[in-house]
Amino acid sequence: MVYSMSENKQKNSFFSVIKDFPAAVWSSVFRHNLPHTDLGRSQTSFTNFFLHIHPVKVHKHTLKPWFTMGLGLISLFLFLILTVTGVLLMFYYVPSTTQAYDRMLDLRGSVAFGVFLRNMHRWSAHGMVAAVFLHMCRVFFTGSYKKPREFNWVIGVLLFLVTLFLSFTGYLLPWDQLAFWAITVGTAIAGYAPVVGDQMRFILLGDTTVGQEALLRFYVLHVAVLPLVAAGLIAIHFWRIRKDGGMSRPADADVIETNGAAPVETEAIPAAAPVMAMAAAGNGGIDFIEKRRYGVQGLVRGPFTKVGNVPDNSVYSYPNLLLAELFVFILTVLGVLVISFFFNAPLEEAVNVLHPPNPAKAPWYFLGLQEMVSYSAFWGGVGVPGIEVLILLLVPYIDRGQKGVGKWFAKERLLANTLFMTFVVVNIVLIIIGTFFRGQNWEFVSPF
Amino acid sequence: MKxxxxxxxxxxxxxxxxxxxxxQQFFHKWENYQTSYFDQARTLSKTDAEREAFAARSPKIEQILVTQFGSERVDRCTTCHIASDDPRFKDAPHPYKTHPFSEALGDKQVDGKWERRHKFSDIGCTVCHDGQGRGLTEFYAHGEDEFWTEPMLGYVTQENWRPEFKDKLKGKEYMEANCAQCHTDKDFKQTPMVNKGRDLFIQKNCYGCHRIEGISNGTLGPDLTDVGKKWNLNYIYESIYDPRANSVTSFMPKFNLTDDEIKALAIFLKSRRGFNYAETTLDHYRATLNKSQAPAPPPSTTTTTTKPTPTTTPAATEGAKLGEQLIAERACVACHKLGDKDGGIAPDLSFEGLIKDEKWIKAHFKDPRALVPDSIMPTFAFTDGDFNAMTTYLAGLNKAPALGSPQETYQNLCMRCHGEKGDGHGQIAIYLDPYPRDFTNAGFMNSKTEDRFVNSIKNGVGGTSMPAWGKVLNDDQIKGVLAYIGQNFTKDARTEIKPRDVPEQNPVATSSESIARGEAIYLQRCTGCHGRKADGKGANSLDILPRPRNLLNWQFINNATDKRLFESILYGVQGTAMPPWIDYGLTKEDVGDLVNYVRSLNQSKKDFMAANLVAMCH
Structure with a gap:
């Protein structure tokens, strides 16, 4: 349609301008109508800013719901929900020890949708910590961090840390007892780091105790610094998914069943060559333009940008991948909405510096740490978590075997998966103990 | 497709x-209340203009910004209680009901119309009622949310409050706590409960331990200056009713108070918010300036029964009677034991006349730590007349108890501190410093002569809570108790004590050189346990039982003989962490220097003792 418009240039009468105005605006914004041909589908993905992050075609294996469970997408969508609700909340919030708590009361009492925004923000934040962690587990158990995706795993681990820190900095902002003492405990844990511990704590708090300076610092970190860092890392994370060849998949995923005939390896078929040859031949006319554009897409090589009627196991991203993403998005939003409708984000009494609640607990995702700290301040708070993070970062460089990639709990990866499962279970058990089994003075209590 | x-x-x-x-977000109860109010008011309206005005109103959040009481308050209560100032609704149900007009509140009738003394548009609602001014639902606005420390006074009790208190914590009188935010005069007639609470705070000796700015300066218990701001009524009430309910380590006694008295105290304490609304910040600042210049006003009791007439000195018997009354009223037995009443914290006063003399008792009243340096007894600011009367009464308690077997003697006189098992962990032991002696420590018990123990029982131990039992027990009884202790607690048979070469008097004359030498040795050898300040709180002290001696306990040091100090340093104290320093190269001269140094630390207090003529054992 875009190209047929150019033929009408001669009839530039007043009425035709009026008549064509809506179509002209429409076509200037959207380069294509809804695509009906494979060419159109690839162009849609390729020329739309919001869609161009997608490959033109995506492997069928990637679309299997139980392979990824959409956890990465859920994390992203929660991040987006958090950004939107966070910006709205910023209109009402003042990072001042004298005003913050009153602003919370106003949000709850008289701001339209205030309590709901806060609920959405709070539960999405908790959800994001969980989703990112589960996403990491998924990637590990499917062996997806192996070559060439090692560095994307590293970025993922960094993103996990940034998520934790984002959630942690946000915890202080309501300036209630829960916030104050959780941050007091959390920063005290940071203070156990050797050599730089005290300085680190001081830089975080801007003071020796949690107070106005700490509130301001946490606010700036929470609304400006960390979201930017996270957004940057997310961009790299996604970019690298494309450049590392899309999602991981088992080696036999590319084998195509051709009506009972012997399986054919797609790798063996030279996909781009004919396209390039066609572009090089260069005959004129619209046919040529279409073919040339076709060819440019063909130039983008790699496992997922193969174009042409080559028998492989990929389908067009538009609409297959898009629909799947939309579905995950809607489910995520639905979940957040329902939870926010039924459960209010906690708001305890205003800060009382002289009276810590007993026990004073960190946010739940740090309760595993706090539990370990109750055994040994240095090892629980710094030593063990530090080693854990270091090992996580180094995992793809230690575990270099290429077998069992793209399969859940592959037999070939029994040792690695067992080790990682132990790590996961131990941390979850510690968090459960810290959350439910610890009462006054951090003594063991039964929740039943 | 799927x-x-x-x-x-x-x-x-x-x-x-x-x-x-x-x-959920768009339909609010308060809107219904407001439309309903507009409708009702419209039908009640007398003029068309009024009717139209009501017809034109649409629901909106009403709020009162109150800036005159310290920090800014936002009260949105009138959003629901929209008719609170409309006299036509005086019989309507809540939330439409008109706020009552009353003479007691200072409201006046002018030309048949009531005029409010406290205008809502000026002072808002929460200043008197508490609750959460910003809330727009009943749950939050009335403070039913357990995290809100100020639910509506006298009306709302929260879910997590102690069930048996819930009825006791309701009633209009609780609002007096807020009246007193501005009406701070001591005898403001409209706040009888606050006044009563303040009187009780003095009468029941609360002030001895607690500080409230402008009223008292106690340091033993928590500062209560802004207790009303920090805690809800339930917590305050509970903390008086059962001090250990909220803090298991509290040693505040459970006072014998009636419900009404606790209520009055709770209301009074709830009124302590650390800030007087009637004052501007500048006033407040000026007031603190004045306070720091003038000495703190002595607390005075306002009830006449407890106040002795200062001009006439009562005769001895009269004084004793008054003293008895004072001691009963001032809740001394909240800590002490007297007859069959026992507070379980402080020593037994039942035989005070036999173990202390009048001079000692009086001096101790005035400054407990002058005589027992580590005592926790508060310094009460009673009048001299009161002290005299109480002293006369206590000194008159000189009837020796009838004591039978040594076992009975031990149980009556010793067990409260030294414990049922003789291990020093008696009922009140944790409040005593130094800690009572552990008789099961055979190493110590068998390293000292019997004479020494007899002397300690007979004459007491200076600077400690060990009294002189000389007038209660005769020598035979003392020996009997000692034998009982040996058989039942120490158990190990006594062995012959080797004679030690210890001088009776310090051979080194005291001089600044000797003291300097002693200090050098002290810093080198002793600070680990006895501390750099010689207060017995060195780095290792917490790991050691019995604790290292506080060498600044001048009563103890000045009453200890040179011989005893020499023996303890040179040959150590068996059964404790004090080693025999003779084995570590200290000579008699070194010890002489040390003794001179330690004595020099306590010299200034010796003069005080001489001046007060307090007879102590030697």
Whole structure:
């Protein structure tokens, strides 16, 4: 349609301008109508800013719901929900020890949708910590961090840390007892780091105790610094998914069943060559333009940008991948909405510096740490978590075997998966103990 | 296709949830209240203009910004209680009901119309009622939310409050606590409960331990200056009713108070918010300036029964009677034991006349730590007349108890501190410093002569809570008790004590050189346990039982003989962490220097003792 418009240039009468105005605006914004041909589908993905992050075609294996469970997408969508609700909340919030708590009361009492925004923000934040962690587990158990995706795993681990820190900095902002003492405990844990511990704590708090300076610092970190860092890392994370060849998949995923005939390896078929040859031949006319554009897409090589009627196991991203993403998005939003409708984000009494609640607990995702700290301040708070993070970062460089990639709990990866499962279970058990089994003075209590 | 169907279903679900959310967020109860009020008011209106005015009003959040009481308050109560100032609604149900007019509140009738003394538009609502001014639902606004420390005084009790208190914590009188925010005069007639509470705070000796700015300066218990701001009524009430309910380590006695008295105290304490609303910040600042210049006003009791007439000195018997009354009223037995009343914290006063003399008792009243340096007894600011009367009464308690067997003697006189098992962990032991002696420590018990123990029992031990039992027990009884202790607690048979080469008097004359030498040795050898300040709180002290001696306990040091100090340093104290320093190269001269140094630390207090002529054992 875009190209047929150019033929009408001669009839530039007043009425035709009026008549064509809506179509002209429409076509200037959207380069294509809804695509009906494979060419159109690839162009849609390729020329739309919001869609161009997608490959033109995506492997069928990637679309299997139980392979990824959409956890990465859920994390992203929660991040987006958090950004939107966070910006709205910023209109009402003042990072001042004298005003913050009153602003919370106003949000709850008289701001339209205030309590709901806060609920959405709070539960999405908790959800994001969980989703990112589960996403990491998924990637590990499917062996997806192996070559060439090692560095994307590293970025993922960094993103996990940034998520934790984002959630942690946000915890202080309501300036209630829960916030104050959780941050007091959390920063005290940071203070156990050797050599730089005290300085680190001081830089975080801007003071020796949690107070106005700490509130301001946490606010700036929470609304400006960390979201930017996270957004940057997310961009790299996604970019690298494309450049590392899309999602991981088992080696036999590319084998195509051709009506009972012997399986054919797609790798063996030279996909781009004919396209390039066609572009090089260069005959004129619209046919040529279409073919040339076709060819440019063909130039983008790699496992997922193969174009042409080559028998492989990929389908067009538009609409297959898009629909799947939309579905995950809607489910995520639905979940957040329902939870926010039924459960209010906690708001305890205003800060009382002289009276810590007993026990004073960190946010739940740090309760595993706090539990370990109750055994040994240095090892629980710094030593063990530090080693854990270091090992996580180094995992793809230690575990270099290429077998069992793209399969859940592959037999070939029994040792690695067992080790990682132990790590996961131990941390979850510690968090459960810290959350439910610890009462006054951090003594063991039964929740039943 | 399957994907599209589930997508469609999920989208519809989102739409439905949005419906609920919008309903929840857009339809408020307060809007219904307001429209209903407008309708009713319109029908009650007498003029057309009034009617039209009501017809034109549409629901909106009403709020009162109150800036005159310290930090800014936002009261949105009138959003629901929209008719609170409309006299036509005086018989309407809540929330329309008119706030009552009353003479007691200072409201006046002018030309048949009431005029409020406290205008809502000026002072808002929460200043008197508490509750959460910013809330717009009943749950939050009335403070039913357990995290809100100020639920509506006298009306709302929270879910997590102690069930048996809930009835006791309701009633208009609780609002007096807020009246007293501005009406601070001591005998403001409209706040009888606050006044009563303040009197009780003095009468029941609360002030001895607690500080309230401008009223008292106690340091033993928590500062209560802004207790009303920090805690809800339930917590305050509970902390008086059962001090250990909120802090298991509290040693505040459970006072014998009636419900009414606790209520009055709770109301009084709830009124202590650390800030007087009637003052501007500048006033407050000026007041603190004045306070720091003038000495703190002595607390005075306002009830006449407890106040002795200062001009006439009562005769001895009269004084004793008054003293008895004072001691009963001032809740001394909240800590001490007297007859069959036992507070379980401080020593037994039942035989005070036999173990202390009048001079000692009086001096101790005036400054407990002058005589027992580590005592926790508060310094009460009674009048001299009161002290005299109480002293006369206590000194008159000189009837020796009838004591039978040594076992009975031990149980009556010793067990309260030294414990049932003789291990020093008696009922009140944790409040005593130094800690009572552990008789099961055979190493110590068998390293000292019997004479020494007899002497300690007979004459007491200076600077400690060990009294002189000489007038209660005769020598035979003392020996009997000692034998009982040996058989039942120490158990190990006594061995012959080797004679030690210890001088009776310090051979080194005291001089600044000797003291300097002694200090050098002290810093080198002793600080680990006895501390750099010689207060017995060195780095290792917490790991050691019995604790290292506080060498600044001048009563103890000045009453200890040179011989005893020499022996303890040179040959150590068996059964404790004190080693025999003779084995570590200290000579008699070194010890002489040390003794001179330690004595020099306590010299200034010796003069005080001489001046007060306090007879202590030697």
């Amino acid at each position: 994907m599209r169907l589930s997508l469609a279903i999920a989208s519809v679900a989102i739409l439905v949830v949005h419906g609920f959310v919008f309903y």
